[in-house]
Amino acid sequence: MFNIHGFQKMTMLDFPGKVACTAFTAGCNFRCPFCHNASLVTKINNDDIYSQEEIFDYLNKRKGILDGICITGGEPLLYDGVVDFIKKVRELGLLVKLDTNGSFPEKLEYLINNRLVDYVAMDIKNSKEKYAETIGLKEYDLSNVEKSVALLLEGKVEYEFRTTIVAEYHSTQDIVAIGEWIKGAKRYFLQNFVDSGNLIGCDMHAVSKEFMKELQIEAAKFVEKVELRGI
Numbered sequence: 724m725f726n727i728h729g730f731q732k733m734t735m736l737d738f739p740g741k742v743a744c745t746a747f748t749a750g751c752n753f754r755c756p757f758c759h760n761a762s763l764v765t766k767i768n769n770d771d772i773y774s775q776e777e778i779f780d781y782l783n784k785r786k787g788i789l790d791g792i793c794i795t796g797g798e799p800l801l802y803d804g805v806v807d808f809i810k811k812v813r814e815l816g817l818l819v820k821l822d823t824n825g826s827f828p829e830k831l832e833y834l835i836n837n838r839l840v841d842y843v844a845m846d847i848k849n850s851k852e853k854y855a856e857t858i859g860l861k862e863y864d865l866s867n868v869e870k871s872v873a874l875l876l877e878g879k880v881e882y883e884f885r886t887t888i889v890a891e892y893h894s895t896q897d898i899v900a901i902g903e904w905i906k907g908a909k910r911y912f913l914q915n916f917v918d919s920g921n922l923i924g925c926d927m928h929a930v931s932k933e934f935m936k937e938l939q940i941e942a943a944k945f946v947e948k949v950e951l952r953g954i
Contacts, residue, residue: 725804727773728763732781734793738820738842739883741790746778748796748805753824754859755848756924757889757916763797765923775808782815791818791841800827809839820844824858825871835880843882845875849892850900857892859923872905883910885952888935890916890928898938902945911946913938915953929953 729747731737737745747760749767758764782789792812799805800823809819820842823831834840849857854865875882884905886893898913905911916929932954942949 725775725802725808726769727775727778728767728771728797730773730778730781733789737793737795738791738818741818741820742788743791743793743818743820744781744785744789745793745795746773748794748799748802750801751796751798751824752801752826753798753848754923755857756859756922757887757892757927758923759917759919759921760797761921761923775811779811779815782812782817786815789817791820793820793822795822798824798826800830803830806830806833806839809834813839818842822846823871824848825868828867828870828874831871832874835874840880843875843880845871845882845884847872847884847886847901847905849886850897851904852900853892853897876905876908878909881909883912884908884946885912885914887914887916888930888938890930891926893930893938895938895941899941899944902942906945908946910948910950911942913942913949913951915951917953 727746728749731745734743734745737743747763749763751764812819818841821840822844825845848854851865855863913935915935916927935951935954939949939951
């Protein structure tokens with residue numbers, strides 16, 4: 724089973740340097756309070772689904788215009804069907820970018836080793852010590868996320884790590900800890916929290932532009948390229 728609950732027909736932002744469309748899956752094993760896609764995690768409408776026939780009809784019509792497709796969520800790797808979906812996309816000659824929270828390293832490794840993805844964007848939610856709290860769970864075994872981080876650091880596929888900065892959850896010390904964790908990474912993006920009005924939690928806030936720049940300086944001690952988004 725692999726259902727698509729949202730579809731953006733064209734984006735110049737989601738896939739770095741490419742013209743792409745974006746497919747949104749529903750469902751996630753995390754419950755991050757600051758998640759801006761509650762409708763894809765906790766308030767799923769199963770009557771609002773795009774058929775794969777509809778998606779591939781669009782992709783066929785846009786050959787030569789689109790470079791690729793972004794697959795995001797929710798958490799796309801929750802579903803075994805994502806592999807067959809990506810294989811069909813590949814048959815059209817399109818590039819694939821995958822967004823993931825890193826909790827399914829075996830599937831991620833399969834996709835990378837079989838050259839089924841061209842770019843992976845993985846969320847690093849927080850320092851290891853604060854991970855469970857940040858993803859909205861009482862406890863969480865971080866080993867799968869750690870495996871995914873290590874896998875991407877091998878450099879077999881283009882990738883980025885990214886962290887959404889929320890005033891209530893992230894400190895300078897947390898970003899330093901993340902930097903030490905992903906030391907040697909090619910790219911790390913810090914994204915300022917934006918209240919979409921469709922959150923899982925409530926009473927959360929963005930940080931100042933100045934604080935974001937401070938975090939960038941700290942992260943740059945460990946990562947080759949650190950950039951800011953949402954400021």
